[in-house]
Amino acid sequence: MLSEKSNRAPFGLKIAAAAGLAFMHLPILLIFLYAFTTEEKSYQFPPPGLTTQWFTTAWGRPDVWAALTLSVKVASIATAAALVLGTLCAAAVSQTRFFGRETISLLVILPIALPGIITGIALRSAFSIAEIPFSFWTIVLGHATFCIVVVYNNAVARFRRISGSLIEASMDLGADGFQTFRYVILPNIGTALLAGGMLAFALSFDEVIVTTFTAGQQSTLPIWMLEELIRPRQRPVTNVVAMVVVIVTFLPILGAYYLTRDGDQIAGAGK
Amino acid sequence: MTIVAESFVLPERRGTAGRVSDFFWRHPHVLLAVLLGPPLIWLGIVYLGSLFALLLQSFFSIDEFSGLINYEFTLATYRQLLTDANLDIILRTVVMAALVTLASAVIAFPIAYFAARYARGKWKALFYLAVMLPLWSSYLVKVYAWKLILAKEGILTWFVDKLNLLWLLDAWLSLPIVGGNSLSISYTGTFIVFVYVWMPFMILPIQAALERVPATLIEASSDLGGTPAQTFRHVTFPLALPGIVAGSIFTFSLTLGDYIIPQIIGSSRLFIGQAVYAQQGTAGNIPLAAAFTVVPIVIMGAYLWMAKRMGAFDAL
Numbered sequence: 221m222l223s224e225k226s227n228r229a230p231f232g233l234k235i236a237a238a239a240g241l242a243f244m245h246l247p248i249l250l251i252f253l254y255a256f257t258t259e260e261k262s263y264q265f266p267p268p269g270l271t272t273q274w275f276t277t278a279w280g281r282p283d284v285w286a287a288l289t290l291s292v293k294v295a296s297i298a299t300a301a302a303l304v305l306g307t308l309c310a311a312a313v314s315q316t317r318f319f320g321r322e323t324i325s326l327l328v329i330l331p332i333a334l335p336g337i338i339t340g341i342a343l344r345s346a347f348s349i350a351e352i353p354f355s356f357w358t359i360v361l362g363h364a365t366f367c368i369v370v371v372y373n374n375a376v377a378r379f380r381r382i383s384g385s386l387i388e389a390s391m392d393l394g395a396d397g398f399q400t401f402r403y404v405i406l407p408n409i410g411t412a413l414l415a416g417g418m419l420a421f422a423l424s425f426d427e428v429i430v431t432t433f434t435a436g437q438q439s440t441l442p443i444w445m446l447e448e449l450i451r452p453r454q455r456p457v458t459n460v461v462a463m464v465v466v467i468v469t470f471l472p473i474l475g476a477y478y479l480t481r482d483g484d485q486i487a488g489a490g491k
Numbered sequence: 492m493t494i495v496a497e498s499f500v501l502p503e504r505r506g507t508a509g510r511v512s513d514f515f516w517r518h519p520h521v522l523l524a525v526l527l528g529p530p531l532i533w534l535g536i537v538y539l540g541s542l543f544a545l546l547l548q549s550f551f552s553i554d555e556f557s558g559l560i561n562y563e564f565t566l567a568t569y570r571q572l573l574t575d576a577n578l579d580i581i582l583r584t585v586v587m588a589a590l591v592t593l594a595s596a597v598i599a600f601p602i603a604y605f606a607a608r609y610a611r612g613k614w615k616a617l618f619y620l621a622v623m624l625p626l627w628s629s630y631l632v633k634v635y636a637w638k639l640i641l642a643k644e645g646i647l648t649w650f651v652d653k654l655n656l657l658w659l660l661d662a663w664l665s666l667p668i669v670g671g672n673s674l675s676i677s678y679t680g681t682f683i684v685f686v687y688v689w690m691p692f693m694i695l696p697i698q699a700a701l702e703r704v705p706a707t708l709i710e711a712s713s714d715l716g717g718t719p720a721q722t723f724r725h726v727t728f729p730l731a732l733p734g735i736v737a738g739s740i741f742t743f744s745l746t747l748g749d750y751i752i753p754q755i756i757g758s759s760r761l762f763i764g765q766a767v768y769a770q771q772g773t774a775g776n777i778p779l780a781a782a783f784t785v786v787p788i789v790i791m792g793a794y795l796w797m798a799k800r801m802g803a804f805d806a807l
Contacts, residue, residue: 229609236601244625247636263639265646305530312526335748346541396512426629445631462632
């Protein structure tokens with residue numbers, strides 16, 4: 221048994237941990253403040269005044285809407301593709317044994333382990349060799365490639381927890397493979413897939429490095445933001461968009477957390 | 492006897508689904524191929540194919556007059572890569588990645604240690620979310636937040652001014668290398684933003700490693716007369732090291748390949764990622780860009796090999 225004394229954290233450790241967490245969170249909170257500032261020409265602090273007028277301005281901007289719509293479309297289709305491919309891969313790796321199983325895990329993780337610029341430039345030069353013009357689908361292809369790993373990690377962790385006897389019992393009771401999948405496997409992996417899908421969506425919605433190489437003239441929301449970062453033209457609108465992006469990406473992460481919190485795995489560990 | 496033996500084998504299923512299901516049961520290899528086929532075609536052929544095509548291009552060279560790629564095997568591009576200017580870029584990036592990794596470990600360790608050893612129940616869940624939300628929130632928004640903070644008229648200057656420490660900030664900025672006209676165009680700024688963006692990736696692996704350290708081991712150390720500092724130095728830290736190495740894979744690799752942060756917050760001197768971007772974009776020299784991408788791949792390969800030897804993969 222641990223003594224009472226050693227169960228209390230030393231003061232210095234508390235301060236260091238609190239300071240570390242503050243370092244992680246304060247900059248994001250600052251985004252919320254700047255969305256309301258009346259200053260348009262600079263990043264002046266403290267803000268000279270507060271206003272909500274930029275929300276209406278941002279609402280009326282067609283370029284922001286176009287970028288947002290494109291991002292949502294790309295993220296939805298990339299997530300759908302990643303769900304199918306990641307689940308297939310997870311099923312194969314966890315339910316069967318074959319030569320090179322370890323290599324598959326490595327292959328799935330590779331697109332996210334290598335710096336994004338390598339994935340991006342590799343796909344770009346492959347498109348140019350194959351003479352595929354840049355389009356909506358080239359963006360989706362790039363995104364789905366690195367989204368597979370998120371779905372795969374969540375699904376593989378859940379597959380490991382389904383006991384093999386459950387599947388055998390279903391077979392013994394006369395269910396065919398499809399029925400076993402529909403009535404036994406799917407209800408068991410459902411929440412893990414939903415969580416993986418949400419994280420994949422968040423990952424795709426936010427991705428900028430690979431996108432700069434696989435998008436032609438179209439701009440997703442992160443690309444729009446990147447242009448504003450390099451050459452600020454619309455500071456107030458950018459502030460509002462940044463705040464909206466923070467909120468939009470928090471929701472799937474909280475959702476994924478609640479779906480997998482009873483599990484034995486860490487939902488986002490694969491990012 | 493024959494009747495009993497026969498009843499072991501069920502009649503074949505009817506219907507397409509039933510027949511397909513039976514077929515897969517008898518031929519598990521076909522099922523495996525069906526499961527693995529689509530992801531393998533996507534990742535193995537499309538993705539790995541593109542990677543190899545890119546690496547192959549680093550062995551071609553560019554014709555200096557026409558600007559077209561000369562498709563003959565040559566090491567000229569690699570000779571070009573190893574010029575002083577490019578070696579400077581590589582060295583600068585590696586030093587930055589190493590410093591970012593070190594700083595991340597120092598900041599992440601107390602958070603991970605507290606979460607692993609002292610946080611319980613609701614607090615533990617809260618800690619987990621407090622790490623996950625910044626980790627997953629938008630990369631560009633995080634960089635943007637620091638642009639707001641580090642700007643000359645921004646919150647940091649205001650805060651330093653309130654503390655009457657502007658002279659210290661100015662003294663720091665007047666230093667060679669780390670200084671500059673303002674924080675947002677200095678290496679110090681680049682360094683802070685790198686640490687901010689990649690540090691969260693360090694916390695969870697360290698926490699996982701620390702959670703595996705049995706509390707009895709720490710008790711035993713203090714029973715044997717070890718002071719808290721000695722216990723940390725000889726028991727906790729060596730056992731947490733695989734976790735730190737696992738986390739450093741992320742911080743090191745991500746810093747090595749980033750080209751957006753140094754472009755937005757930093758001086759005009761290039762990092763590897765920016766060099767790749769410039770070579771493939773404005774310069775149009777795909778072979779040199781490809782040769783540049785080989786550098787992080789080789790460094791990460793060596794890094795991963797070392798990490799594996801230290802047992803870091805068990806901590807992931």
